[in-house]
Amino acid sequence: MTILEAAAALRKRSVSSAELTEAALTSVRELNPKFNAFITVLEDAARAQAKAADAELSKGTDRGPLHGVPIAVKDVFETRGVLTTCGSALFKDNIPTRDAAVVEKLAAAGAVLIGKTGMHELAYGITSNNPHFGTIRNPRDPDRIPGGSSGGSGAAVASEMVFMAMGTDTGGSIRIPAAFCGTVGLKPTSGRVSRYGVMPLDFSLDHMGPLARSVRDAAVTLQTLAGFDPRDETSSREAVDSYVPADGSSIRGVRIGLPENFYFDRLDPEVDAAVRRMAKNAESLGAHVVPVRVPDIASLNAVGRVILLAEASAVVEKYAGRRDQFGADVMALIDQGRLVAATDYINAQRLRRVMQRNFAQLWRRVDCLFTPTTPMGAPRIGETTVQLGDQTEDVRLASTRLVRGINVLGLPALSMPCGVDRRKLPLSLQIVGRPFDEALVLRVGAALENAGSGA
């Protein structure tokens, strides 16, 4: 069942929010010991919210499609009076006094908050193998990582504990778990969703977005969250679009760029085939697939890594002396960031501007890009390298290779399932759009999903 199906059932009174919430809590009780998707479960609060939602709906007060629907948020979103750890020992007792803007908006929409999902420590990594709160496991294969850093959100949605879970994405942290767990993940344009009340990993690369069971559910969530927030200095005043594609929306005439360089290098052949199959499917729905050469993404990734290392280390500098409170992988990244020269950071931000301009030229020729989200399916827990063709690649660098650059550019990107590999592991398509053109990205994704391409 999707959010939109649950919303319809709630309004037909064929199910109540209390029933949906009880089913979610039962599912969490049964599955969380296996997957470790949640750090905090809010049983009593969720039941109270569900009861209130049922009462409002019965009186005709309708807050929209999320009203009465069980959801979760990553443990990086501040929740007033509720533990918010950021997956870190530093914040193991942190009880915020405010709600993040995202949490405020979800509450105003009547969503039922089941709990706070686990994550890679400080949102700084892609395995979600957390030394303080335990290893999060992939519901598609519990011996494999769910991806990260929003690994708990991916696991919670993929195992159907909740309908939607919020994640954050600094270098792929929504899209990678979506890809590895076989869910939809949406990273909106920079400035589209407020960062207020989200514990930062990075000042200029962090984005907030949903992991969901369907493209339309991701669209419904974005519709709820999008908009200007004066409390976030990078929040955009760009008008909010209508994001939820109408049934039967056409993609006839949409120009889809299929990169000839970079994005199809060093892939599992099954990923290559699955993404190209999606392009063919889009073509059969009336879209035009256009071969394009994209600007130098390897250089864009290098720029993104310099920015992230420097900014993330600046964020945690005051805690860096407490080395025993960090996992080894995160401490290593923080140490690297402390050694980045100020001139290199500034030049990385200048290169970012140059590359943003170069990339913008592409939108004269196409409306969106199709790429793989990750070069391979989910690695096993504990694997540090993957073999892609004749090359051995670091798991973290391989997992972020096709997604990191999009954060540097601030563009909207949707990850959606596009089949499974020989091991039944999910494969994922990434659709990248123009700035603030989430509506088109979601319309293309929904059309493919409607046509049965997202299975």
Next chain:
Amino acid sequence: MKNWKKIAEASQLPIPEPDLDRITPSLDALEAAFRPLTKDIPDDVEPAVSFFVFPERAE
């Protein structure tokens, strides 16, 4: 390549030597990828320190 140990020492960063040894290959690899890019930045390009997306640049 840069001598990361000397940079850490000069910056008075208390990073244990084994930890520095572990991160040196990553820093060297990033240095090799990033350094050549800085040579061609046009002089008048300003940093995107406050990063905004400009929709008008989409066309």
